[in-house]
Amino acid sequence: MTGQVRTVDGRVAGRRGQATRQKLLDCLSEMLSSSPYRDVKVIDVARKAGTSPATFYQYFPDVEGAVLEIAEQMATEGAALTELLEGRSWAGKAGWQTAQELVDGFLEFWRRNDAILRVVDLGAAEGDKRFYKLRMKILNSVNNSLADAVAGLQAKGRVDKDVNPAAVAGSLVAMLAAVASHQKGFSSWGVKQAELKPNLAMLVHLGVTGRKPTK
Amino acid sequence: MTGQVRTVDGRVAGRRGQATRQKLLDCLSEMLSSSPYRDVKVIDVARKAGTSPATFYQYFPDVEGAVLEIAEQMATEGAALTELLEGRSWAGKAGWQTAQELVDGFLEFWRRNDAILRVVDLGAAEGDKRFYKLRMKILNSVNNSLADAVAGLQAKGRVDKDVNPAAVAGSLVAMLAAVASHQKGFSSWGVKQAELKPNLAMLVHLGVTGRKPTK
């Protein structure tokens, strides 16, 4: 499954090469956190990694290509988000617990990877299929679980027939992602982190079950 | 209030100058719609506007500066979003109507300005105060109206005490913005535009009132 790592000109990368490659990725990651995407230059990344621009181009076609690589790594990590919802109940107090833990885990994941997720989001919004699919890959686990939950409740008649589970799940996930991206925004809007979370959890619970949580 | 339009080196711009300036802004706007933000170059904008890069730099310090200008224009337009909520009721059928019209108007506004809003969002997420304030300016009208609505219902005891109106309003607005940015995403997730809207409206209604809408 894991194809060999290759340079742009087709050579297979050995131990040393892979180390250099990874170092470049790490440095790029750092740069993305500290300066605007538009201002990230190959030459700076290379300098930071203690190598030359030519080396960068040996491993990646361009900055975008390297970003995709980082995002891909993160996406596989992101599969861990599934566990936030795997086998959880949405009924009664357990439901409130589920919602809270989902919000907590999701925000934490986003905070940890905010720089790269910003870029993925931008790429997806710009219509780039590669970023777009990547974003789906990251969010799919949560999205599907949520959609299943809604569909399940719907089958039991506890949620209206005319609700579209996929639409609701997608909207809730989009909300979580957007709030996570602009966490700082809220704090200067007079809403503290600690206050934000339970309110988000309530919205998620409301969206999934159609009812206020029992706490 | 509207200070005279000035060039970078301090001269006041005359009629012809303002026309050129505006043409540059329009062309930049177009470029943002058709190519990734990272690849938008001053030289391309200038060429498209039938002028030279030097002219661009006479009116704007850089691409970012010009983007801020466009966004500022859009922000004043965006004040019209207030009307979507001005004096509306959230009770009974009227509440459902309100939610629907809010979603409709918001999505339409975002669709019309998606290119520039993408960039504003990115800038804000990257922590740039200027973009950040601009984003607030655009969303404030809707956000405040929503927060007021929630606070009002709360005062009447129809919404729980421990709900934070600002947090809920902010989250809902973030959701609307995020969904609008990734509208295409939903369609390839098997959710059509027409289906999306009522589900979004339901979520908004749920979030504001804590109850399912009566249709």
Next chain:
DNA sequence: TCGGTAAGCTGACGTCATGACAGGACAAGT
């Protein structure tokens, strides 16, 4: 131990964008 081969890196180069300036073109008033 030695030489062959492929991996790994970089100096150097042509190309292009950036941003600054000085000076020419142009419109408006006299």
Next chain:
DNA sequence: ACTTGTCCTGTCATGACGTCAGCTTACCGA
């Protein structure tokens, strides 16, 4: 026609981009 101030562009130094040939290093079989 002449002056004045606005407006635009040719030109230039600087620096990033992306490519290539060629040098160095590591590995491996004989």
